Amino acid sequence: MTVGIDKIAFHVPDYFVDMAELAVARGVDPNKFLIGIGQDKMAVIPKTQDIITLGANAAAKILTAADKKEIDMVLVGTETGIDYSKSAAVVIQQLLDISPFVRSYELKHACYGGTAGLQQAKEYVLNHPDRKVLVIATDISKYGLNSGGEPTQGAGAVAMLVTNNPRILELSDDNVFYSENVYDFWRPNGHDYPLVDGHLSNDIYIEGFKRVWHESNQRHQRSEKDYAALTFHLPYTKMGRKALQSIFPEISEAEQNRLMECYEESILYSRQVGNLYTGSLYLGLISLLENSTSLKAGDRIGLFSYGSGAISEFFSGRLVEGFKEQLQPAKDEAALAERQQLNVAEYEAMFAESLPEDDVETEFSDSTPYAIRKIAQGIRYYNQ
Numbered sequence: 011m012t013v014g015i016d017k018i019a020f021h022v023p024d025y026f027v028d029m030a031e032l033a034v035a036r037g038v039d040p041n042k043f044l045i046g047i048g049q050d051k052m053a054v055i056p057k058t059q060d061i062i063t064l065g066a067n068a069a070a071k072i073l074t075a076a077d078k079k080e081i082d083m084v085l086v087g088t089e090t091g092i093d094y095s096k097s098a099a100v101v102i103q104q105l106l107d108i109s110p111f112v113r114s115y116e117l118k119h120a121c122y123g124g125t126a127g128l129q130q131a132k133e134y135v136l137n138h139p140d141r142k143v144l145v146i147a148t149d150i151s152k153y154g155l156n157s158g159g160e161p162t163q164g165a166g167a168v169a170m171l172v173t174n175n176p177r178i179l180e181l182s183d184d185n186v187f188y189s190e191n192v193y194d195f196w197r198p199n200g201h202d203y204p205l206v207d208g209h210l211s212n213d214i215y216i217e218g219f220k221r222v223w224h225e226s227n228q229r230h231q232r233s234e235k236d237y238a239a240l241t242f243h244l245p246y247t248k249m250g251r252k253a254l255q256s257i258f259p260e261i262s263e264a265e266q267n268r269l270m271e272c273y274e275e276s277i278l279y280s281r282q283v284g285n286l287y288t289g290s291l292y293l294g295l296i297s298l299l300e301n302s303t304s305l306k307a308g309d310r311i312g313l314f315s316y317g318s319g320a321i322s323e324f325f326s327g328r329l330v331e332g333f334k335e336q337l338q339p340a341k342d343e344a345a346l347a348e349r350q351q352l353n354v355a356e357y358e359a360m361f362a363e364s365l366p367e368d369d370v371e372t373e374f375s376d377s378t379p380y381a382i383r384k385i386a387q388g389i390r391y392y393n394q
């Protein structure tokens with residue numbers, strides 16, 4: 011029996027700011043953001059949307075009425091939780107009209123939460139092959155206006171349906187994981203933005219990748235030649251590139267070119283959105299699968315997941331015959347292209363807006379699906 015990703019989709023906010031314009035406004039050479047960071051556009055989210063609306067919108071793109079009856083678990087990976095206690099998963103389950111006979115909960119380990127959910131989903135379906143698990147990775151990345159991390163912000167969600175005999179990617183049982191207690195990026199209770207040691211975080215990410223990559227090759231007797239492509243957590247697209255290049259001294263030029271070609275295909279969507287935190291690795295996977303012309307059934311894809319704090323995990327899966335038919339490249343490209351561009355002043359104004367204090371009842375006029383329509387007594391009410 012095989013278990014893995016049967017369906018996958020992403021959702022991003024309707025607004026973006028152009029990175030060259032942002033660079034000029036910040037008095038920085040645009041090439042620092044376009045090449046040095048590797049981002050063209052950055053998603054901007056209005057106050058009427060949150061991790062629940064992003065996650066519900068992503069999942070709504072893949073679920074059928076039959077799926078909703080066969081789902082046993084709704085797992086939400088996020089580090090942008092909106093409640094210390096209540097899980098975003100149960101709200102999404104209700105918004106999407108998924109059977110109430112489900113186990114629903116939130117998972118946290120910085121950007122690793124989506125991968126934690128995916129692995130738990132895999133193990134559950136292995137034991138319950140007739141059932142399905144919905145995994146949602148949803149986040150809003152904000153470091154603050156004029157901050158060092160500002161060009162690496164973003165927002166969005168990826169939803170994955172994990173099943174027996176999946177039609178996209180069969181997950182292998184080859185995970186190698188490594189945890190170490192590091193303060194590279196953290197957000198103590200009460201802080202709106204993370205505290206970050208940016209350069210340390212880059213170093214820990216690369217060291218983490220090299221460690222699990224080498225360990226995986228040793229444990230499973232593999233090399234780069236066994237992988238049709240490697241995909242990476244993408245806080246910004248230069249980061250994964252640097253990690254990939256860190257193993258170049260060990261591999262031939264032909265292999266470097268082959269893997270770099272696939273890397274370019276995997277970052278096309280992230281370049282236009284920015285950091286999705288938990289969803290970034292999986293947005294990269296969608297971008298690769300939708301834009302590659304060389305991948306075929308049976309090819310092994312390596313995935314590197316990183317969560318600050320820090321955990322590194324490398325695992326892989328094999329593409330399934332007909333995987334392309336389960337994807338929606340035209341719709342995804344249109345969704346990215348049809349977003350509204352904000353100038354820097356508009357971005358700053360939208361960024362600064364926040365929901366009113368919990369006890370002030372307020373209604374909103376955002377009529378897009380699953381947007382927040384009202385907030386009262388700390389409860390968010392959503393359009394359905």
Ligand code: HMG
Pocket residue numbers: 039040041042043045046047089119120121122158159160161162195206207208209211212215243244245246248249285287316317318319
């Ligand atoms: P910085 O100090 O603004 O930038 O911080 P820099 O001076 O290091 O420059 C960045 C790159 O631009 C450099 O290239 C420069 O050479 C280049 P590199 O040496 O890295 O190859 N550059 C130029 N290139 C072309 N033309 C130019 C030019 N000028 C400079 N004119 C930093 C950058 C990413 C550290 C900052 O934005 C930051 O702190 N971001 C947030 C942290 C982050 O994203 N870390 C990534 C690893 S940790 C992670 O992935 C986990 C995370 O997703 C959170 C989680 O797990 O929950 C963040």
